[in-house]
Amino acid sequence: MSPVPLQKEPTIIHPRPSSIVAALYTLRDLDVDVVILHGPPGCSFKHARLLEEDGLRVVTTALDESGFVFGGHDQLVKLLEKVIEKFDPKRIGIVGTCASMIIGEELHEAVLEVNPDVPVIEVEVHAGYPNNTKGVIITLESALSAGILSEEEFQRQKVLLEKATEVEKRHGAASKEYLEPSRGDTKYTVAKRIIELLKAGKKGLNILNAKKETGYMFADINAAVNQVAKELGSTSEIINMANLDENLGLDRVKSHARNINRDLQKMGIEVHEIIGGLDEYPVAGELVNRLIAEKYSDFDFAVITGVPHAIPMDNLQGMEVISVTNGPRQVLPLKEMGHEYVVVEIDLHPKTLGVSSIVESEFGATLRELAREEGT
């Protein structure tokens, strides 16, 4: 049998999310305390710093030119020993980089030499994978073999990741050779439109389909829609859907769902339909699609926050769709899908690291302020 050629995909020429960074985030989700980046000191520095805000410590073996040529085994051993002594971690991660992987560094050898009495997740990863989900999968595989992840959860995560990759290729930032970043529509314009719809008593779907911790800010927008409707005395029927299942995903992800649910409850907001866990944003759309067909096909508009491009358009066709994303490269694909308005919450992610309650969004604030002006 002759080998089957791989399907040619468009070459995406804007920089893609890095698998090394994806590994770092995954280790955080696995409640690792300290991660050693085995490679150049500058590798992934911005994310490493951000993750420190989130309680994860990230250190580097800081390989230099001499490390590339002679290898960095000794540096890794020394740093691993230091990390144990200094931080007394319960779980450690070691993440490879292009540099250490190209020269063939063996992470496991260093771990054997130090022989820590806490689990170490070794992630042999570099930034040369076109899909950053590869970094997540490699990390989960290592966690599985380190015995801190169940086979069942591993399989579940794997399916989700494949779906996430598909979503990005269909309508996401991996769908086009080059995507011009855009700020989308102004928050003022879109907030005004939502208020008009509410004043006209239009029926609205208010959908949160967020990725993990980004939910802390996207939920604020969905909350604002409810609060504003109330303040305006609108007769609109608002149905809230959210991927806030508290029983799905890694422990850390479940706790995010609990926190957001608790805050929404405090604001007196009811979530009518739970559409999945906070890690199920790539698949929740299918359920949303079904729910609309079954119960909400006569609705007039939809506000979708988080990963709006993962919600199929089939049953949204007749509605006015307003979406809120945090990706400036997401604007064009969403417009092409048929979303009337696209709002970008810039810098959303850094603001949701290290938090445990809902964070105010610019768009939410704009909505509330406009509604207040209307009221007076």
Next chain:
Amino acid sequence: MKQIAIYGKGGIGKSSTASNVAAACADEGYKVTIVGCDPKSDSSITLLRGERIPTVMELMQQGFEISEEDVVFEGYKGVKCVEVGGPEPGIGCAGRGIIVAIKMLQKKSSVMADSDLIIYDVPGDIVCGGFAAPIRKGLVNDTYVLTSGEYMPLYAANNICKGFSRLGNHLNGVICNSRNAENEEAIVKAFAQELGSELLAFIPKDPIVQTCERAGYSVIEKQPDSEIAGVYRKLARSIMDGISSCKPQPLTDARLRELTG
């Protein structure tokens, strides 16, 4: 200025050829520099009476700010010797080492600019970008392939020529370092011709080479009147006047096997 590199299978005798050619050219009054790129550092040792010099990479590893005097040493008849050095087998990246060391040399040393002949003694096959760096970075204008008449060294030599064609580099000649294989000269001659090149020298297997090397000398210095010293001198001369160059046409593997019987 002539800048040459000698490629060939590991252990086939590149370093002794390089150092004897260097010595022979120095005898003729040329200013010669030899840059040893093999982690074994054995291209300069016979020009320096058996003395090992610190390598660029080991100094860099120890974190020294390197100047010319630290790494450039004068050997037989003023031949300037530099050793790049490199990692232990199985760790790190020797190719990267070559790139870094050569860049550093270019920046810090005028030796290269002042020479009539620079010889890069490059390790083994062109297996990665690092080993090809001297060619890639435009530091080499003439390249030679060293082989014996046996299948494996010929295979490596042929592979190296594939690398040359890929890099758009020219081949200036084939050198045969005899292993006393049957029909050896004829085989390598045919190989060279089929590549589109020529057999530049046939260096017979002679124990004098080893004896001199063990004592820490080149044949040119220790046994200047030996027959083999004459062979190296002749090779040195053809390298210095050499103008013939070809875009090598690598052989098929089947043809290579046929050649070696």
